Every structure is written in structure tokens, then in C-alpha cells.
Amino acid sequence: MTTIQPKTSDYSLPDQSAPKATNQYDKNMFLKLLLAQLANQDPMSPMEDREFIAQMAQFSSLEQMQTISKQLDSVLFDRHMSSISEFSNMIGKTIDYKTETATETIRGSARVVSISRTDEAGYMADLEDGTSVSVYDITSIKQA
CATH class of the missing domain: 1.20.5 (Single alpha-helices involved in coiled-coils or other helix-helix interfaces)
Known part of the structure; x- marks a missing residue:
């Protein structure tokens, strides 16, 4: 006796889930609201010119x-x-720097190994001795 195997389909239904709502208001939404307001206004008391001009502005x-x-x-x-x-372009070069704090002035010289950026201090030159100096505190740049 022969058995018949049901055919399985490789087809799957597309995702039917609703798109997620966003809270972004854009110009297209604003324009649609304005057109809906104009289309559905009461003919006996239409929108005044001032209101329309204000909304267009x-x-x-x-x-x-x-x-x-x-x-x-x-x-x-x-x-x-x-x-x-x-x-x-400072990477690999030797820099001289001068940093001033509330109590002292720090001067130094070292080779730059990388450049980094922080939100607090801005662009920093990372030196081979492990310190970081603001690029705005650099006084000179020399070939290594």
C-alpha cells in the first residue's frame, strides 16, 4: 500500500503586525491635518483668513x-x-605643551601616539607617557 505524504509549503504569510506608532510630528502630518480641516469645515462659518494664514506660517x-x-x-x-x-597629523611627532590649573602651570614634552575626543574636554593628544593633553594646550610640534 502506498502512503501519500502531505505536501508542506515553503510559503509563510507576511508579518501582519501593525507598524509602531511614532511621536514624531512632521510636515506631511501637519499638511494632512490642515487639508482635513479645510475639507471638513462648516460652509456656513468657514475658517477665517487670519487662522488660515497663521496655520500656513x-x-x-x-x-x-x-x-x-x-x-x-x-x-x-x-x-x-x-x-x-x-x-x-600630530601622531608620531613630539609636542611641547603648557597646561594651566588653578594653582600651577605644567609644562611638558612627549610623543603623540593617538588623538581622541571627549565630550568634556574636546580633542585630546594621547601621549606615550600615558597622559592626555588638550590639543589647544600644545605650544609646538616637532618631528620625532
Whole structure:
């Protein structure tokens, strides 16, 4: 007697879960709300010109702020990358530095082994003796 094996399918249903809601308000959402408001307004008492102009000004401001934000992100990224590249030419060279604290002035000289960046102090030259010096405290750079 022959047995028939049921065919198993390799097909699976696509994910039917709903997309997660975000709390980001963007210009498209604002524009859709404005158009819905215009389409559903009471014909006997339409929106006044002042309200419409105020909402369009808010829309324009929102769009300009988003553009400025994107441009600022790009400028900050470019500035960060150019600073790392700019300071990386010190690696392998000997630097002289002068650091001033509230009580004393520290002078030193050492070879730079790397450049790093911290949020608190900015760009730092990491020296072969284990210390780190702000790149703004460097007084001279010499070939090693």
C-alpha cells in the first residue's frame, strides 16, 4: 500500500503586525491635518483668513526648522571629521605643551601616539607617557 505524504509549503504569510506608532510630528502630518480641516469645515462659518494664514506660517516655520536641523547635523558631522583629520597629523611627532590649573602651570614634552575626543574636554593628544593633553594646550610640534 502506498502512503501519500502531505505536501508542506515553503510559503509563510507576511508579518501582519501593525507598524509602531511614532511621536514624531512632521510636515506631511501637519499638511494632512490642515487639508482635513479645510475639507471638513462648516460652509456656513468657514475658517477665517487670519487662522488660515497663521496655520500656513506655522507650517512654513516647521519646514524651515526641519531643513535647518538637517543642515546643522551635516555641518557638525563634517566639522568633527575634519578636526580628527586635522589633528591626526600630530601622531608620531613630539609636542611641547603648557597646561594651566588653578594653582600651577605644567609644562611638558612627549610623543603623540593617538588623538581622541571627549565630550568634556574636546580633542585630546594621547601621549606615550600615558597622559592626555588638550590639543589647544600644545605650544609646538616637532618631528620625532
